[in-house]
Amino acid sequence: MQLSKKLRYGIPTILLGGALFSSAYQKSSTSRFINHYVDSVLTESQKRLPENSLSGVKMADGLEVKTFATEPMLMNPTDIEVDARGRVWVLEAYNYRPAITGNPTHKEGDRIVILEDKDGDGKADISKVFYQDPSLNAPLGIAVLGNVVIVSQSPYVWKLTDTDGDDKADKKEILFQGMEGEQHDHGMHAFVFGPDGKLYFNFGNEGRQLKDAKGNVVKDQFGKEISPKNYQEGMVFRCNLDGSEVECLGNDFRNNYEVAVDSYGTMWQSDNDDDGNKGVRINYVMEYGSFGYKDEMNHASWNVERTNIESEIPKRHWHLNDPGTVPNLLQTGSGSPTGMIVYEGNLLPKTFQGQMIHCEPGHNVVRSYPVQKSGAGYSAEIVNIMKQEKDQWFRPADVCVAPDGSLIVADWYDPGVGGHQAGDQVRGRVYRIAPPNTPYKVPAMDLSTPAGAVASLQSPNVATRYLAWQALEKFGKSSESELLKVYNSDNQRMKARAFWALCKLVDGKKYTELALSDANPDMRIAGLRAARQLKLDVISYLKNLVKDPDPQIRRECAIALHGSKSAETPELWVTLATQHDGKDRWYLEALGIGASENWDACFAAYLKKVADPTQTEASRDIVWRARTNESIKFLASLATDAKTDLKDRLRYFRAFDFNKGKSKSETLLAMLKGNSAEQNQINKLALSHLDADFVKTSPVAKEALTKLMATLGSKDFVVMQQRYRLSEENNRLMTMIEKGEMTREAGDILVNSPEGLAMMKAVINNPKKEDLAIKVLGSIRGNGGKTSLDLLQSIMFDKTKSMAMRKESTRFLGGSMSGEDLILAHLKEGKIPKDFIPFAVEGVSRAWRRNVRTEAAKYLGNTSGTTKSKLPPMAELVATTGDAKKGIEVFAANCSVCHQVNGEGMDFGPKLSEIGSKLPKEGQYLAIMYPDAGIGFGYEGWELKMKDGSTLTGIISSKTETDLVLKMPGGTVQNLKTSAIKSMKMIKNSMMPTGLMDGMSKDEAVNLVEYLMSLKRK
Known part of the structure; x- marks a missing residue:
């Protein structure tokens, strides 16, 4: 009765946001009643109030959560630190990507705020500004080291110093600079003080390089520049407190957000996949390892076809079947991982002591990954600590340990999870997690x-x-x-x-x-x-350790050989290698790291111990992992061993890609024998791993390739022809266009070769082949290159050609971004005949740029069809329940051309199979209505200026030193030579059409979102 009275008078805000939620409380009937009250009575606006933020939170047994601070004391926290006095330092991001989000900004810049609990009641009483400046724009990392504060914000890492102890930054210096990814979540992340007195830090795949305070590219411990020349994608580093002696400890991550270091010096971190591929991972950072986001040898994207490609996309994402890729500790499915620590206190339950604790805003959870040793590596599981089961705005961005051992969690609190988007600018929360009834008391400290x-x-x-x-x-x-x-x-x-x-x-x-x-x-x-860091006589120590019974010790011995120039290194490595059991991938990769750049000597020494390394599972692993010409003949033997199923031999064919030189090519060429069913497969594999230039200069290889291609199906044929570009195969490409088989791919290959273009023109100029000519023109509609555009325009304006060919050419011309611009220019100049205008407008009707569609439609003379319906306010849309089944139809008509759901639809934009778990209703509407404010990482559009004067636009699927794969809306793929590209520029706008909902009725809009909300992880 008393409870009902309080609820009646609006006091549930005290009960809910009185800021106490324990596991026992969650199970009580009172808790269930209050949660029901919040769900059914409070408005959406009231649910967002900080006093109601803990409704729906489920805590691990033995823990409770309390609110430490909320807006207006802070806003949009990206990262936090807790100092020795128990104060919480908050990096704010009000000015987060305004050029894209269109959100207002503070001209004074973002802030670093200090939150302090003066009276010891577990709530912040004071919020003071340590630093604010226009140069501070959505910083991503903070480390408080006494009176020095290190702030990470690409392209800079700043060292801010409070020289007089007044909690204000008095001096600002550059510690590092030159990283790319300014105002990008994949840039430089937080620094952390390690147990060895060093600083550990990392950046995501937008960082690219590291420069010192003077602007010089930093060289690592091996004298290598920290740049794409030597390392790729996201990286992990260690350095002295003053920034000297930088070591690169690992590379080839996507967005490794924060490195966590335990007291033994072992490093852990999370990494994010390309959105929608369920490949988020947790890594043990094996020093000097490559972690497989891009192809190690040619930097190709993970989704480019390769031999022995993984069957599951989440594993394919990290090249896990490739020799040289360190295994993942754990793959956690979808998500947007952020801050991580190793908890080494004793206040939390034992389950979490000595373990990683991690923020996962995509899943609205703070969780742990208890680790067990497994051979030379580890295994892990997921245990939730704080899970928000109802409010998808809960976005834990970072977690720290307070001096008393409690956890402090920062909540970005937003309908989205960053990703260039901010749906809310002014909210932000900080919570404290501890056992029930544990006061917040900072232990006394005496450093005298x-x-x-x-x-x-x-x-x-x-x-x-x-x-x-x-x-x-x-x-x-x-x-x-x-x-x-x-x-x-x-x-x-x-x-x-x-x-x-x-x-x-x-x-x-x-x-x-x-x-x-x-x-x-x-x-x-x-x-x-420590011996390695102190530059002691490591080799002498290894002599006593290489036969240690513990595989983790031997793993570290192998790593310690990396970069060693000692004459004793090969024998020590062999002692380690002969202890490989053929089952421990962690151990094998450690061996690979140890032999790196010394494979010739190490493998030669190995052969003295193991005469025939094809006989055991363990020695076959060594051959597969080796990078030396001496291993090539053994690879060939294993790849052609008829006693083993061919699918199990694919790994050996793939291993050829990681070796270079004449010996490799000659060995592969010698594998081309006979024409049996299996031998044809071997021939195909051998040819696909030869260097393309070698094939063109070798009559034997060219003849074998020609014979093989005659036996291939259309898809495999196109892949081979894209690689080798043999003019003798152009007739088959033309036949494919005529039959409607992979016409875009066939057209792209033909139009980009002199012989192919001549063949196309011959068909187009043959009056008896008009039907085929139209198909040929249609095959290049999405190409966008100058040659294609010139060809389409020439037919459009050629009065000697039939009306059908001219009209279709007009429609096809609008199939690329460059073509869209030409259509608009021709319309404005009145060059397009009146009868052709509807074809021109129809050709650009699916343009991703709204202004193109709108401008072109004006020339129809009747714009009534383009009038946009006005949807009701967001609050009304969110409050309306739609029909998910009807939403499928709306999705198919408007979204499937660029997005896949459970494998259905075009593979262009992010996959949406679990989008309902990632975004609440508000976030769904924001993402559709304002796509520029939420561009998915890896799906940024690029404008490519070609040397032939044309412009291409799309998403870069893969880029190597010589080749680039460009994906365009609708699924078109262009394979380009980097030598043909004049310049590249990232587009600020999303590739997703703006105003997608403008033409929808309210029912269509809410049905679409209802369907998207139903797409949740299982």
């Missing part, structure tokens, strides 16, 4: 004595550990006895922290060797890592 500094070094809070490290550095050897107390304790992670301080600040050689003899394998691993 070695004992106090060592005590603070054991804090679960990174900022506290940094201050402790600085104090211990000043104490030097006088801190040794206190550190040894922790080193000799039973807490292995605290022992590891003490070890790093002992070897870095007291006596490196002494304590490294002590760790190397420790009974705990993790300590031996830390010792080996």
Whole structure:
């Protein structure tokens, strides 16, 4: 009765946003009643109030969540840090991508805000601005290191210093610069202080390169420039506190958002797939590894066809079947992963102690991935900590550990998950997670004595550990006895922290060797890592470790050989290699890392131990992973071994791609024998792995290729012809156009070769072949190249040609972006005959640029058909329930030309099979109405100026040094030579048509969104 009275008078906001939600509370009838009240009584606007934000939250057993701060104290938090005083530092992003979103901006720039709980009640009382400046635009990473704050915002990493202790930045310096991806979520991310006194950081695939404060490209520990010349896509780094001695520790990620480091120096991070492919992953970062987002050798996109391609797209996404790709720890399906830590406190339940804790805004959850060792690698599972089951606006962006061991979570709170979009600019929340009834109290810190500094070094809070490290550095050897107390304790992670301080600040050689003899394998691993950092005699230590019974120790031994120039390296590597069991991919990739750039010597030494490496599963793995001419003959033997099913031999054919040189080509050519069914498959595989130029210069290879292509189906034939461009095969391409088989692909190949173009013109100029001529013209409608456009225009204006050919050419001309511009120009200049205008307008009716469609329609003389219906306000649309079954029809008519759902539709834009799990109704409407505000990563449009004067527009599917694959709306694919491209420019607008809903009725709009909301992960 009392509860009902409170509800009646509007006090449920106190009950709900009084900010307490525990697992027990969630299970109570009171909780269910309140949640029902929120769902059924409160308006959408009221549900968004901060006091109601925890309705629908489900917590892990033994934990509760409370609100620490909400708007207006902060807004749009992208990243947070908790300092040693328990204050929360917030990076804000009000000015997030205004050029795309169209949102207003603060001319003063974005802010770094400090939130402080003065009275100890677990809620922030004060919000103060540490720094605000017009140059601060949606920064992505913050690290608080005493009075220094490192802020990541591509193209800069800034070091802000508070010189007088007034919580205001007094000095701003550049730490790093030159990264690309300005105002892009795939640029530079947060820095974190490691247990070894180093800084760890990463950037996504828009970072591309790293320059120092003076603008010089940084060289890593091996003297290699950190640029696409040596590394590709997202990367992971380590450096000294002053930014010196940068090491590149891994590459080929897509958007590795934040690296987390445990006390042993092991690195973990998440990575995002191309949206819609259910390939989000968690990685153990094996040092110097390549992680498979793009083809390691030619940088081709993951979706480009390759031998032994993975059957499942989520695995295909990471080239997991390729030699040289480090395995994923865990693939988590769809999502938009962000901040991550390793929790090394003892306040949370044991399940989460020593484990990764991670924010997944796409799934509205904060969760953990408890890890178990598995051979030389690991296995993991997913355990949720805080799951919002009702409010899809909950977007956890980052998580940190407070000095008391509680979790602090930042909530971006938005209908979308970033991705160039912000549906809400002013909201933002910070929550605290702890066991029930745990007050927020910051432990006392005394850095004036070695004992106090060592005590603070054991804090679960990174900022506290940094201050402790600085104090211990000043104490030097006088801190040794206190550190040894922790080193000799039973807490292995605290022992590891003490070890790093002992070897870095007291006596490196002494304590490294002590760790190397420790009974705990993790300590031996830390010792080996320290030996490498301290540049000790690593080879002498490896001699005692390469036969260690623990495969994880041997993994680290292999990694330690990377870049070694010692004459003893090959024998040490062989000792490790002969212990491979043929089942542990982690171990195999560690061996590959160890032999990198030294494969000739390592494999030669291996052959002295294993005369015939084709006999065991383990040695076959070594052959498959090797990168040396000496392995080629064994690859050929394995690839042609008739005793093994051909599908199991595909891996060996693929391995040829990772070796170069004359020996490879000659070996593959020698594999071309006979014409049996299986041998034809082998011939095809062998030819597909030869260098294209080699085939053209080798009469034997060319003859074999010609014979083989005669046996191929249309799809395989086109793939081979795109690769080799043999003029002798043009007749078949013309026949394909006549039959309607892969006409666009056939047309593209023909029009881009002199012989093919001549053949096309011959057909077009033959009055007896008019039907075929129209098909030929239609085959190049989406090409957009100058040759195609000139050919279509020449027919359109040629009065000697039939009316049918001229009208169809007019319609086909509008099939590309360059053609659309020509159609508009001709319409404005009155060059298109009146009878042809409807064909010209129809040809651009599906243009992705709304202004093209609108402008062209004006020339019909009757624009009534283009009048747009006015939809009701967003609130009314969101409140209306539609018919999902009818929405399928709306989707088919308006969306399927560019999007797939469960494999149906065109593969152009992001796949939408789980879009209902990713975006709430508001987000669905925003994404459709304002596509420019939410361009999916990897789906940015590009304008290519060609050297022939033409312009092409589409999505770059793959780009290598010599070739580029361009996808265009409707599924058209153009294979281009980079040598033919004059310039490339990313388009600010989405490739998705604007105003898609303008012509819809209210019913059509709500039905479409209802259908999209039904597309949820299973």
